[in-house]
Amino acid sequence: MAEEKLKLELVTPYKIILNEEVDEITATGSQGEFGLLPGHAPFLSSLKIGELSYKQHGVFYHLALNWGYVEVKDDDVTVLVQTAEKADEIDVDRAKSALDRAEDALKKLTAEDKQFKVYEAALERAIIRLQVAGKSVRK
Secondary structure, eight states: OOOOOEEEEEEOSSOEEEEEEESEEEEEETTEEEEEOTTOOOEEEEEEEEEEEEEETTEEEEEEEEEEEEEEETTEEEEEEEEEEEGGGOOHHHHHHHHHHHHHHHHHOOTTSTTHHHHHHHHHHHHHHHHHHTOOOBO
């Protein structure tokens, strides 16, 4: 009997990032982190800036995501996001620069400023990108 798998398709407006069979998935939903295994009930959630990880052949892989949606139906998992970066593809220097720019801008703004939320999101993206970049493929 074949081992049960999830079919993971991760798509941005620009390209298909992943189209793989995986063992499990963990992601950051708008209501918190959730996990998916084969046989999961149908599920729909929005995603916030955060990490998506999946296990394939005993190895964990990590991606940094920027807002989107996930749908689970019959072991098919579709993830639609604005951007997605695999851990080994993240430019750490660029992420550090973005972090510094966002921190500097936020020091000069108050929560009432129009740009506050923009820089707050930029800070969150930079932090997630650096965290994910620090995670090597592990068994």
